[in-house]
Amino acid sequence: MADHDSSLPTIAAALKEARSVVIGAHVDPDGDAIGSVLGLTLACDLAGIPATPVFASSSAVPGSYGFLPSVNRFRRAAMLEAPDVFVALDTPSFARLGEAEPLAHSAGRVIVIDHHPDNARLGAMSYVDPTAASTGSIIWNLLPWLRVAANSDIATCLYTALLTDTGRFSYQNTSPEALRTAAAMVERGVNVQQVFTHVYENRSAGALALIGRTLSRITCVQAGSVAYSWVSSDDFTQTGARPEETENLIDQVRSLGGVKVVFLMKSSGDSVRVSLRAKADADVGHIARSFGGGGHKAAAGFTWSGEADTLLPVLLQRVKQTLS
Amino acid sequence: MADHDSSLPTIAAALKEARSVVIGAHVDPDGDAIGSVLGLTLACDLAGIPATPVFASSSAVPGSYGFLPSVNRFRRAAMLEAPDVFVALDTPSFARLGEAEPLAHSAGRVIVIDHHPDNARLGAMSYVDPTAASTGSIIWNLLPWLRVAANSDIATCLYTALLTDTGRFSYQNTSPEALRTAAAMVERGVNVQQVFTHVYENRSAGALALIGRTLSRITCVQAGSVAYSWVSSDDFTQTGARPEETENLIDQVRSLGGVKVVFLMKSSGDSVRVSLRAKADADVGHIARSFGGGGHKAAAGFTWSGEADTLLPVLLQRVKQTLS
Numbered sequence: 348m349a350d351h352d353s354s355l356p357t358i359a360a361a362l363k364e365a366r367s368v369v370i371g372a373h374v375d376p377d378g379d380a381i382g383s384v385l386g387l388t389l390a391c392d393l394a395g396i397p398a399t400p401v402f403a404s405s406s407a408v409p410g411s412y413g414f415l416p417s418v419n420r421f422r423r424a425a426m427l428e429a430p431d432v433f434v435a436l437d438t439p440s441f442a443r444l445g446e447a448e449p450l451a452h453s454a455g456r457v458i459v460i461d462h463h464p465d466n467a468r469l470g471a472m473s474y475v476d477p478t479a480a481s482t483g484s485i486i487w488n489l490l491p492w493l494r495v496a497a498n499s500d501i502a503t504c505l506y507t508a509l510l511t512d513t514g515r516f517s518y519q520n521t522s523p524e525a526l527r528t529a530a531a532m533v534e535r536g537v538n539v540q541q542v543f544t545h546v547y548e549n550r551s552a553g554a555l556a557l558i559g560r561t562l563s564r565i566t567c568v569q570a571g572s573v574a575y576s577w578v579s580s581d582d583f584t585q586t587g588a589r590p591e592e593t594e595n596l597i598d599q600v601r602s603l604g605g606v607k608v609v610f611l612m613k614s615s616g617d618s619v620r621v622s623l624r625a626k627a628d629a630d631v632g633h634i635a636r637s638f639g640g641g642g643h644k645a646a647a648g649f650t651w652s653g654e655a656d657t658l659l660p661v662l663l664q665r666v667k668q669t670l671s
Numbered sequence: 672m673a674d675h676d677s678s679l680p681t682i683a684a685a686l687k688e689a690r691s692v693v694i695g696a697h698v699d700p701d702g703d704a705i706g707s708v709l710g711l712t713l714a715c716d717l718a719g720i721p722a723t724p725v726f727a728s729s730s731a732v733p734g735s736y737g738f739l740p741s742v743n744r745f746r747r748a749a750m751l752e753a754p755d756v757f758v759a760l761d762t763p764s765f766a767r768l769g770e771a772e773p774l775a776h777s778a779g780r781v782i783v784i785d786h787h788p789d790n791a792r793l794g795a796m797s798y799v800d801p802t803a804a805s806t807g808s809i810i811w812n813l814l815p816w817l818r819v820a821a822n823s824d825i826a827t828c829l830y831t832a833l834l835t836d837t838g839r840f841s842y843q844n845t846s847p848e849a850l851r852t853a854a855a856m857v858e859r860g861v862n863v864q865q866v867f868t869h870v871y872e873n874r875s876a877g878a879l880a881l882i883g884r885t886l887s888r889i890t891c892v893q894a895g896s897v898a899y900s901w902v903s904s905d906d907f908t909q910t911g912a913r914p915e916e917t918e919n920l921i922d923q924v925r926s927l928g929g930v931k932v933v934f935l936m937k938s939s940g941d942s943v944r945v946s947l948r949a950k951a952d953a954d955v956g957h958i959a960r961s962f963g964g965g966g967h968k969a970a971a972g973f974t975w976s977g978e979a980d981t982l983l984p985v986l987l988q989r990v991k992q993t994l995s
Contacts, residue, residue, distance in 0.1 A: 411928075515839050515840065516853075517864060517871075519864050522857065523857045526857060530848075530854065533850060539842075540843050548928065552889065552891055555927055556887060558886050559883045559884070563887060565883075600879075603872070603875075604734065604735075626868060626872065
């Protein structure tokens with residue numbers, strides 16, 4: 348029987364009983380996924396629980412997280428046997444476990460810990476707290492129940508999780524609770540500046556050149572309320588930037604003051620991927636859906652089959668309608 | 672007689688007795704200066720103390736801080752009469768009070784509140800706490816002694832002070848105490864995301880274009896351990912960026928991973944202003960001093976009389992020596 352509302356003490360007890368634990372998170376892992384998995388792995392070490400972190404993707408750990416303690420303990424799923432307990436962190440559904448999905452299915456039981464409200468709660472035990480700023484914060488609260496006092500390694504992993512999932516303490520989820528948890532983590536020996544440098548000052552020369560091109564091309568229209576820029580396949584060839592390095596490119600465009608809606612067009616082959624952001628009250632989710640895409644009010648995207656040149660006037664018209 | 676170690680209760684009592692208070696900070700004010708002055712002004716309102724914020728520069732309040740509550744109450748010093756008490760916040764010496772310096776000299780007494788260890792403590796009362804992450808944090812701690820409960824306006828001003836002086840909670844001064852103070856401020860009704868957008872997503876189109884040019888020109892040398900870029904007077908003319916908008920340009924260059932020393936050369940007329948940053952253990956203060964400049968280990972600068980072309984080989988050689 349699935350228990351959709353297991354408590355942290357119940358989960359801690361289940362972990363302490365486990366003969367073997369594998370801890371995983373979603374594919375294309377972000378800081379919260381990687382930091383939470385490593386933080387819980389290190390906590391299991393101290394609690395005497397045999398735990399292995401599994402990496403859900405065939406890709407390498409992103410370089411920004413290569414500094415995290417025990418990052419080299421990550422294993423590919425194919426190397427691991429079915430564990431007694433599989434812990435799925437920060438992962439809405441089993442399908443998002445990627446290569447680790449079969450391990451979850453073959454495990455004795457699955458424990459789900461997450462802070463996304465839409466989590467499918469598919470574990471035998473599930474703990475989903477949408478008020479938590481990050482999954483890392485929940486793991487932090489689990490430590491006392493495991494009778495583990497956080498050392499600087501655990502604190503560094505979980506701080507990285509919290510830092511990245513609050514957008515460096517800038518998103519709406521930066522609650523007093525999130526900041527107090529961060530304070531407690533730093534107290535355990537996190538080098539705040541070092542974490543910052545590793546995570547945010549780790550761009551490749553190609554990525555910087557690509558940001559440079561994107562910013563040089565910014566165009567403001569509609570009395571400064573709308574701004575956009577674009578990148579093409581040629582930019583990647585010429586700068587050496589990798590496609591995954593465009594992920595936060597739209598945030599650079601967003602940093603323009605006075606603007607209400609920004610968008611970025613990434614052309615490749617005969618299609619254009621468009622990311623939209625609303626800085627004011629505008630609903631860019633609505634715009635994206637009208638082009639067959641998705642997202643929410645403040646952040647959305649869609650793919651256009653065709654050239655950027657044909658898309659631009661149509662999209663600008665749609666943005667104008669939304670703003671008026 | 673000057674009391675170099677007045678306590679917060681003593682300072683609160685002195686403020687409560689004052690018939691008129693003028694509150695100022697250093698010229699070219701940053702977020703801590705502006706946020707602290709406005710936060711204390713608003714606290715004085717609630718405590719029934721007649722207080723006026725004075726702006727030390729002839730320039731306007733930087734646009735990023737134009738959203739702060741009561742920002743339109745700032746007065747130029749020439750408009751004000753000698754007050755009973757002048758409060759100098761975040762200001763190392765009277766000379767740095769700019770236009771407001773005469774007001775401090777003519778005031779009944781001066782109260783100094785700061786967190787910089789090198790503060791000259793020239794007030795009749797001085798409270799200097801180098802362990803505080805910002806002057807805003809000290810004002811926050813002063814509130815209970817003024818018998819003032821922070822409202823969201825006061826919290827927003829002082830949070831902005833703390834946020835900016837910790838570099839968005841990334842510098843070494845991001846202590847557990849700093850994060851707990853931030854938590855208490857947010858609890859009083861700070862809109863974290865809105866403050867972030869006003870302060871950090873408020874660049875001009877010209878500034879973004881200038882960042883674009885700077886990033887497009889980044890050159891990595893010495894096996895990727897050194898990177899540099901440059902801007903010229905032409906860039907300002909062509910992009911429309913204002914000279915003061917280059918202030919954080921070096922941080923963009925810094926965001927390159929793997930690099931130990933970065934520098935930025937700003938040419939104007941027949942001289943070059945150079946900013947240096949060390950990301951690893953290198954001492955760029957040493958390099959800057961060897962060119963007649965100054966600064967500390969991690970951040971320094973100097974001015975070169977001559978062309979950038981003649982400076983570059985000399986500077987690169989000096990950096991190479993420092994790194995070996």
